[in-house]
């Protein structure tokens with residue numbers, strides 16, 4: 001059975017959930033081989049990847065790989081494609097992994113599909129385009145298919161794989177070392193789940209009114225074990241940090257539940273949350289476009305509705 | 318500094334966007350064409366860099382005849398001239414084909430800095446800037462919320478999941494921008510009038526030394542096999558808060574097993 005390369009997403013040594021989704025998907029398509037790029041690999045990571053089906057784990061954990069923008073990771077994958085001749089390469093549809101996929105596509109002369117929400121055994125990908133208005137099936141017709149899959153779009157199931165580890169040495173070329181990362185600036189994240197990975201997201205918009213008042217959004221999120229998101233109006237106003245922006249130019253999220261409070265539902269916001277399974281909206285304007293998407297909507301003042309909802313959730317636990 | 322801004326014409330997101338039933342490509346006639354939103358930020362950043370460091374801003378657009386409206390808008394904002402890559406042979410190009418066509422054109426016209434949006438609103442692949450850096454063999458400085466040029470040195474802040482990375486390189490380079498970077502100017506009346514006289518050079522596949530075997534629908538590396546309108550979302554339940562809106566929302570969440 002051919003290998004299927006899965007580029008591992010990791011943060012501080014932890015494997016992200018989307019990687020487990022990709023491994024689960026890869027098992028249908030061949031023998032999953034996880035590819036670890038950059039520092040932070042550990043026995044714990046290895047165990048996790050094997051638990052979800054990695055037959056092989058390629059480890060390229062030299063610092064060079066992460067110290068330059070995107071290009072070294074594309075070189076690593078290109079090298080593995082030439083040695084392993086995989087049936088496909090899967091990456092998460094995150095901003096950076098899509099860029100890696102794009103450069104890889106040129107290096108190995110293969111087609112790339114972005115933002116897949118599913119992949120069939122025949123390697124035909126499902127994509128949801130135009131803000132969820134049209135469902136497309138597409139496939140790569142030349143080379144080794146490279147597919148970027150949206151986080152939270154496909155299920156996770158454990159099924160042990162051999163997890164055979166293979167160290168890979170990559171000599172990162174000089175041309176891949178032209179854009180150097182000289183500093184990484186971490187902004188406050190807190191203990192909440194990561195936005196793109198969370199099963200539940202609670203977002204606040206301009207209607208929240210102030211940075212201080214975002215605490216009512218955070219309390220609701222904490223009562224549900226959810227991540228907090230924000231509209232652009234809220235991040236531009238400085239009420240919530242930029243990396244929590246949901247939308248076309250922020251994060252794309254596909255949680256099980258998305259709660260939007262004080263968000264009108266502009267097309268650019270919808271582009272980032274339209275594929276949520278269940279949508280709840282709280283807005284004082286009955287004409288707000290967000291209600292067109294909502295499975296459940298409350299027309300009212302979020303300052304009343306949100307704290308009451310938080311209390312009710314606490315009571316019913 | 319010779320700055321080229323890549324500007325894409327996209328269907329207005331406020332209108333209904335469709336694929337064509339015949340060749341399954343974007344139906345560009347069905348909706349009004351507008352400048353891809355993020356490309357206005359790219360034009361603005363190019364203009365600011367020119368204002369600070371001198372030089373010239375050239376708009377580069379690949380698209381059908383009607384994309385000339387988009388080019389005029391970018392010129393009205395203040396860009397100096399434009400190159401319009403227009404040829405029926407380009408229709409249906411995928412990301413690999415588009416990046417080949419744009420890279421060839423960029424080699425032909427020359428550049429110190431190429432500025433793009435980080436994503437289009439129609440195809441949303443977000444790969445073009447990375448692909449251009451790969452094809453042109455220059456540094457990739459993408460997802461920038463800040464750009465600084467100092468002589469031949471260039472530094473950006475690259476937006477990441479955790480905050481941002483500071484990235485350094487030297488020119489020539491490819492930059493893509495996010496919307497936090499600036500606030501695009503509106504074209505002034507004077508700008509709109511001046512744009513009418515600014516030079517727009519039209520190039521075809523042969524003029525730009527584009528390999529015809531790498532562009533167009535038939536040469537694409539991927540294909541749409543079929544498509545259908547998504548089933549409409551079932552209409553939701555909307556209630557008015559009568560002092561019990563939070564409790565009712567909790568009932569709904571409980572019925573869906575979220576609590």
Ligand SMILES: Cc1cc2nc3c(=O)[nH]c(=O)nc-3n(C[C@H](O)[C@H](O)[C@H](O)COP(=O)(O)OP(=O)(O)OC[C@H]3O[C@@H](n4cnc5c(N)ncnc54)[C@H](O)[C@@H]3O)c2cc1C
Nearest residue numbers: 205206207231232233247248249250262263264269284302
């Ligand atoms: C290039 C570009 C990229 C963009 N990218 C994004 C993006 O990634 N994400 C994004 O979100 N936006 C994005 N936008 C902006 C988008 O167009 C909207 O401006 C933005 O989403 C509006 O945010 P909002 O819904 O919070 O604010 P508004 O549209 O002002 O809506 C506020 C809502 O709150 C309601 N409200 C007010 N007070 C209360 C109250 N007390 N109780 C209940 N409801 C209340 C109001 O009725 C209103 O519906 C982008 C725009 C551009 C041009």
Ligand SMILES: Cc1cc2nc3c(=O)[nH]c(=O)nc-3n(C[C@H](O)[C@H](O)[C@H](O)COP(=O)(O)OP(=O)(O)OC[C@H]3O[C@@H](n4cnc5c(N)ncnc54)[C@H](O)[C@@H]3O)c2cc1C
Nearest residue numbers: 113114323379411412415433434437440441442443444445
């Ligand atoms: C709904 C849809 C889905 C698609 N999915 C795929 C896919 O999965 N894989 C694939 O290979 N192709 C795909 N395509 C084809 C894709 O539209 C073209 O390859 C396109 O030219 C580049 O993709 P983009 O707009 O997503 O670029 P992005 O990388 O999202 O755009 C970034 C920037 O590139 C610049 N740019 C992009 N196009 C042009 C242009 N024509 N002229 C000047 N500057 C430009 C702009 O500055 C823009 O802001 C898809 C097309 C559609 C309509």
